[in-house]
Amino acid sequence: MTSPLESLPLFFVGPVPITSAIVTTWGIMIALALGAYSLTRRLTLVPSKLQAAMELMVSVLDGQIRDTSGAEPAPYRGFIGTLFLFILIANWSSLIPGVEPPTATLETDAALAVLVFVSVIWFGVRSGGVRGYLKSFAAPNVIMVPLNMLETVTRTFSMFVRLFGNVMSGVFVIGIVASLAGLLVPIPLMALDLLTGLVQAYIFAVLAMVFITATVEDGKPTSREAASNSASNAKEL
Numbered sequence: 001m002t003s004p005l006e007s008l009p010l011f012f013v014g015p016v017p018i019t020s021a022i023v024t025t026w027g028i029m030i031a032l033a034l035g036a037y038s039l040t041r042r043l044t045l046v047p048s049k050l051q052a053a054m055e056l057m058v059s060v061l062d063g064q065i066r067d068t069s070g071a072e073p074a075p076y077r078g079f080i081g082t083l084f085l086f087i088l089i090a091n092w093s094s095l096i097p098g099v100e101p102p103t104a105t106l107e108t109d110a111a112l113a114v115l116v117f118v119s120v121i122w123f124g125v126r127s128g129g130v131r132g133y134l135k136s137f138a139a140p141n142v143i144m145v146p147l148n149m150l151e152t153v154t155r156t157f158s159m160f161v162r163l164f165g166n167v168m169s170g171v172f173v174i175g176i177v178a179s180l181a182g183l184l185v186p187i188p189l190m191a192l193d194l195l196t197g198l199v200q201a202y203i204f205a206v207l208a209m210v211f212i213t214a215t216v217e218d219g220k221p222t223s224r225e226a227a228s229n230s231a232s233n234a235k236e237l
Contacts (some may be wrong), residue, residue, distance in 0.1 A: 028086060076123070091196075109163045112159075114209065
């Protein structure tokens with residue numbers, strides 16, 4: 001009997017096993033890339049209905065980023081929006097017969113969590129430099145450095161466990177009910193799975209935004225440090 005935590009390869013590319021989750025993941029990425037290209041290649045000053053709908057979705061995303069973090073959304077819009085869309089489509093792919101959602105595998109969820117982990121470092125260093133990023137571990141004081149370092153690992157672990165557990169449980173429940181009660185009975189559960197997939201994508205994206213902006217804010221120089229830096233620059237000039 002195959003373990004639900006084990007992904008069986010469909011084929012091999014050299015020594016690399018290719019599973020159904022990898023195939024579905026690449027299919028989703030290609031669909032997102034082609035969709036983004038086709039929807040944005042003919043933007044006009046007077047928007048069509050489709051362009052107006054897209055602009056509305058971007059405005060909602062920007063508003064959510066501002067409400068969540070208080071930060072300007074422009075630097076984070078692309079990453080957070082893409083992360084949300086990918087997880088949402090990956091979660092909803094479970095409703096296609098014969099398709100296993102990539103987010104129901106440990107590998108995909110771990111990769112998404114690692115991506116958030118790397119993005120926290122990237123945005124932290126880009127905003128405050130290496131010194132500013134390292135300084136974020138000392139917030140609110142130096143005593144918290146070990147705990148803050150441990151937190152960066154544990155919160156990454158918790159993100160992928162939460163996503164994997166919720167998606168996998170939905171797939172199991174629908175599969176079990178369908179095998180016992182026929183094809184029509186699980187329809188309400190499938191509707192619930194749609195809602196769960198949306199909520200999980202939203203929570204994952206919001207948590208990523210919170211972690212990124214918290215690191216960026218903690219790494220910013222204080223008013224005293226900013227004044228000291230300004231005075232040093234003035235002396236150099």
